[in-house]
Amino acid sequence: MRHNFGAGPCILPQEVFKQASAAVLDFKDGLSILEISHRSPEFDAVVEETVKLVKELLNVPSGYSVLLLQGGASLQFSMVPQNLLPEGGTAAYLDSGVWASKAIKEVKHFGKANVVASSKDANYTFIPKDYVIPQDSAYFHYTSNNTIYGTELFDLPVTKVPVVCDMSSDIMSREIDVTKYDIIYAGAQKNIGPAGLTVVIIKDEILGKTGRSIPSMLDYKSHIDGGSMYNTPPVFSIYTAMLNLRWLKSKGGVAEMEKENIAKAKALYTEIDRNPLFKGTCAVEDRSRMNICFVTEDPELEKPFAKYADENGFEGLKGHRSVGGFRASMYNALPITSVHALIDLMQSFEEKHKK
Amino acid sequence: MRHNFGAGPCILPQEVFKQASAAVLDFKDGLSILEISHRSPEFDAVVEETVKLVKELLNVPSGYSVLLLQGGASLQFSMVPQNLLPEGGTAAYLDSGVWASKAIKEVKHFGKANVVASSKDANYTFIPKDYVIPQDSAYFHYTSNNTIYGTELFDLPVTKVPVVCDMSSDIMSREIDVTKYDIIYAGAQKNIGPAGLTVVIIKDEILGKTGRSIPSMLDYKSHIDGGSMYNTPPVFSIYTAMLNLRWLKSKGGVAEMEKENIAKAKALYTEIDRNPLFKGTCAVEDRSRMNICFVTEDPELEKPFAKYADENGFEGLKGHRSVGGFRASMYNALPITSVHALIDLMQSFEEKHKK
Numbered sequence: 001m002r003h004n005f006g007a008g009p010c011i012l013p014q015e016v017f018k019q020a021s022a023a024v025l026d027f028k029d030g031l032s033i034l035e036i037s038h039r040s041p042e043f044d045a046v047v048e049e050t051v052k053l054v055k056e057l058l059n060v061p062s063g064y065s066v067l068l069l070q071g072g073a074s075l076q077f078s079m080v081p082q083n084l085l086p087e088g089g090t091a092a093y094l095d096s097g098v099w100a101s102k103a104i105k106e107v108k109h110f111g112k113a114n115v116v117a118s119s120k121d122a123n124y125t126f127i128p129k130d131y132v133i134p135q136d137s138a139y140f141h142y143t144s145n146n147t148i149y150g151t152e153l154f155d156l157p158v159t160k161v162p163v164v165c166d167m168s169s170d171i172m173s174r175e176i177d178v179t180k181y182d183i184i185y186a187g188a189q190k191n192i193g194p195a196g197l198t199v200v201i202i203k204d205e206i207l208g209k210t211g212r213s214i215p216s217m218l219d220y221k222s223h224i225d226g227g228s229m230y231n232t233p234p235v236f237s238i239y240t241a242m243l244n245l246r247w248l249k250s251k252g253g254v255a256e257m258e259k260e261n262i263a264k265a266k267a268l269y270t271e272i273d274r275n276p277l278f279k280g281t282c283a284v285e286d287r288s289r290m291n292i293c294f295v296t297e298d299p300e301l302e303k304p305f306a307k308y309a310d311e312n313g314f315e316g317l318k319g320h321r322s323v324g325g326f327r328a329s330m331y332n333a334l335p336i337t338s339v340h341a342l343i344d345l346m347q348s349f350e351e352k353h354k355k
Numbered sequence: 356m357r358h359n360f361g362a363g364p365c366i367l368p369q370e371v372f373k374q375a376s377a378a379v380l381d382f383k384d385g386l387s388i389l390e391i392s393h394r395s396p397e398f399d400a401v402v403e404e405t406v407k408l409v410k411e412l413l414n415v416p417s418g419y420s421v422l423l424l425q426g427g428a429s430l431q432f433s434m435v436p437q438n439l440l441p442e443g444g445t446a447a448y449l450d451s452g453v454w455a456s457k458a459i460k461e462v463k464h465f466g467k468a469n470v471v472a473s474s475k476d477a478n479y480t481f482i483p484k485d486y487v488i489p490q491d492s493a494y495f496h497y498t499s500n501n502t503i504y505g506t507e508l509f510d511l512p513v514t515k516v517p518v519v520c521d522m523s524s525d526i527m528s529r530e531i532d533v534t535k536y537d538i539i540y541a542g543a544q545k546n547i548g549p550a551g552l553t554v555v556i557i558k559d560e561i562l563g564k565t566g567r568s569i570p571s572m573l574d575y576k577s578h579i580d581g582g583s584m585y586n587t588p589p590v591f592s593i594y595t596a597m598l599n600l601r602w603l604k605s606k607g608g609v610a611e612m613e614k615e616n617i618a619k620a621k622a623l624y625t626e627i628d629r630n631p632l633f634k635g636t637c638a639v640e641d642r643s644r645m646n647i648c649f650v651t652e653d654p655e656l657e658k659p660f661a662k663y664a665d666e667n668g669f670e671g672l673k674g675h676r677s678v679g680g681f682r683a684s685m686y687n688a689l690p691i692t693s694v695h696a697l698i699d700l701m702q703s704f705e706e707k708h709k710k
C-alpha cells in the first residue's frame with residue numbers, strides 16, 4: 001500500500017474501492033453496474049441518493065438543483081457564461097491561479113470578463129484581496145482552492161452580485177453556506193468520486209435571464225428538467241460517488257471532515273515550518289488545507305527527497321511543473337496516518353542530511 | 356446469470372468485467388485505477404492503446420484523429436454544427452429516428468438544417484431512400500443505426516458533401532470504410548465500453564474552416580492538440596473500453612464480429628418471421644442487426660410474454676415506449692447462446708399458447 005498524495009484523480013476510501021469493484025462484477029441479479037440501463041429503477045435510486053447526499057452533506061436549501069454532469073470543471077468554464085451572461089454583458093472574475101485564468105479565457109465567446117484582481121505576477125503565491133466587484137457585473141466568479149499553487153480562499157467576498165464558484169478541489173472538505181452562492185461546480189475527481197463526473201449546484205432562479213439560445217446539452221435547464229438524465233449519464237462514476245458520499249456521511253459529514261482536514265494541514269505545515277530543510281511556497285494566510293506546496297531550502301536536495309519519498313511508498317508528491325518542488329494533496333480520503341508518515345519521512349530525511 | 360438484451364448501457368464481455376473489477380482494487384502497485392493520475396505514464400499508455408485499438412479495429416487511415424471525449428453522443432449533436440457549419444450555412448440531415456431528430460434540433464443554434472428526407476410519419480419504421488443531398492451543404496449527417504426503431508443503414512449514400520455519422524449503436528459491429536466519412540461519433544455505451552465516454556473519429560482537414568470562435572472544450576482542435584487530455588478524461592471508462600477493444604481484437608476483430616452479428620440477427624429474425632405469435636415492426640430491408648424490434652401478433656400476449664421472459668432470466672427486452680413490444684439488443688458482447696435461449700423461449704411460449 002502506497003501513501004497516495006496525488007492531486008486528482010486521487011485517493012478514495014479503501015472501502016469505496018472494494019464496493020465499487022464488487023459492483024462491477026455484480027450490482028443486481030448478477031448484472032454488472034456497467035451493463036445496467038440508466039433508466040432502470042435501480043439506477044434511478046442511485047441518482048436520487050447521490051443528489052440527496054450532496055444536498056444533505058452541504059446543507060443545500062430548497063430552490064437549488066444538484067446536477068450530475070459530464071465534461072469536467074473545464075466545460076463549466078464556458079457553460080457558466082453561456083447560461084448567465086447576457087449578450088454584451090460583463091462578468092467579474094478573480095484571477096487566483098491557472099484554473100481561474102482558464103475560466104476567464106472562455107468568457108470571450110459570450111461577453112466580457114472583468115478581471116477584478118490577479119496574483120499572476122507573483123506566480124499566484126497569494127490570493128488577491130481588496131478588490132472591487134462592480135455592482136453591474138452579471139456575476140462574480142472565483143476559485144475557492146487553487147490546486148496547483150496551494151492557496152485557498154476561506155472568506156467569501158461580500159457582494160450583491162451573483163456568486164459562481166469553482167470548488168473542484170475543496171468541495172466537501174469544509175462547511176460552506178450554499179445560500180451565498182448562485183452556482184457551485186466541481187469536477188468530482190477529488191473529494192466526490194472518480195473522474196468523469198461534474199457536480200453542479202445551481203440556484204434555479206438565476207437561469208433563463210439572458211435570452212440566449214443554448215444547445216440542449218449546455219443548457220442547465222435541460223439537465224434540471226431531465227433530473228441529470230437528459231442523456232446517458234456516467235453511470236459508474238455516479239455510483240462510486242454515491243458510495244464515497246455515503247462514506248463521508250458515515251464519518252460524521254463535512255463538519256467532521258473539516259476538523260480532520262484542519263488537523264492534517266496543521267501537522268504538515270508545522271513540520272514544513274520547523275524543518276530547516278523545507279519551506280512553504282505561498283503566503284501563510286492563504287495556505288490551502290487540500291494542497292500543500294513546499295520546496296527544499298537547498299535546491300540540490302529536491303531530487304534526493306523525491307527519490308527517498310518514492311522508495312518509501314509515497315505517490316503523487318511531485319509539485320506541478322509551474323511551481324516545482326512538492327505538493328502534498330490531502331483530500332478527505334487521505335488518512336492522517338499518511339500525513340504522519342510524510343512528516344516522519346521529512347524528519348528522517350533531515351537526520352540523514354544533518355551537517 | 357441473466358441474458359442481457361438491454362439497449363445500452365449494455366452487456367460487455369464477462370472477462371472485461373473481471374479485469375475492470377480487479378483494476379478498481381489494484382491497477383499498479385496496489386493503487387486503484389480510480390486514484391491514479393491521468394498524467395501518469397501508466398494512464399498515458401492506456402489512452403495510447405485505446406486510440407491504437409480503435410484505429411486498428413476500424414482501419415482508420417492517417418489524416419484522422421481518434422478522440423476520447425465526454426458528454427455522450429448528445430453533446431456531439433451540437434459540437435458537429437459548431438465545428439463544421441459556417442455562419443448562415445446549411446447542413447443536410449437524414450431524419451431516420453428520434454436520435455437523428457434530436458441532432459437536427461441542435462443545428463438551429465449555429466445555422467440551418469435541411470432535412471433531406473424523413474420517415475417520421477411512419478414512426479420511423481423504415482429508412483428513407485431516394486433523397487437528394489444538395490451539393491452546397493456544409494455536410495451530410497445521418498444515423499447509421501436507429502436504436503429505438505431497429506433500422507440500420509448499411510449503404511452509405513454516395514455524395515461529394517462531407518459525411519458525418521452517428522454510429523453510437525452499431526460502431527464496431529461491422530466493417531466500414533472510414534475514408535468515406537469526415538466525422539464518426541459514438542457514445543461508448545454499446546459496443547465500445549461503459550457509459551461516460553464518447554469516441555469521435557475525425558478527418559483533421561475538415562476543421563478550422565468556419566471562422567467561428569469556439570469554447571475550448573467544444574472545439575475538436577483542443578482535444579486533438581491535447582491528445583484527448585485537454586482536461587481530466589473519464590479514466591475508468593477509457594480503461595474499460597480498452598479492455599473491451601482488446602477482447603474484440605482477440606476475437607478476430609470487426610470482420611469476425613460482423614459474421615457473428617449476421618448469424619445472431621438471422622437466427623432471431625427467422626424465428627420472429629416463423630413464429631405465428633410474433634412479428635417484426637420495421638421494413639424487412641432495413642432491419643438492424645443490433646436492435647431487433649418485434650411485437651406479439653395478439654396484443655393480449657404482450658404482458659404474458661414479458662413476464663415469461665423475466666421469469667426465465669431475460670433482461671432488457673422491453674421495447675422503447677415509442678414503439679412498444681419488445682426490443683432485443685444484440686451487441687457484440689451478447690453471446691449467440693443468449694440468442695438461442697431467446698428463440699427457445701419464444702418457441703416454448705408458442706407451445707404454451709397453442710390453441
Ligand SMILES: Cc1ncc(COP(=O)(O)O)c(C=O)c1O
Nearest residue numbers: 072073074099147168187586587
Ligand atoms: C480548481 C480546479 N478547477 C478546474 C479544474 C479542471 O477540472 P477538469 O479536469 O475536471 O476539467 C481543476 C483540475 O484539477 C481544478 O483543480
Ligand SMILES: Cc1ncc(COP(=O)(O)O)c(C=O)c1O
Nearest residue numbers: 231232427428429454502523542
Ligand atoms: C443512435 C444514438 N444516438 C445518440 C444517442 C444518445 O447518446 P448519449 O446518451 O450518449 O448522449 C443514442 C443513445 O442511445 C443512440 O442510440
Ligand SMILES: [Mg+2]
Nearest residue numbers: 097098099146
Ligand atoms: Mg490553480
Ligand SMILES: [Mg+2]
Nearest residue numbers: 272273275278
Ligand atoms: Mg522549514
Ligand SMILES: [Mg+2]
Nearest residue numbers: 452453501503
Ligand atoms: Mg433512433
Ligand SMILES: [Mg+2]
Nearest residue numbers: 627628630633
Ligand atoms: Mg411471425
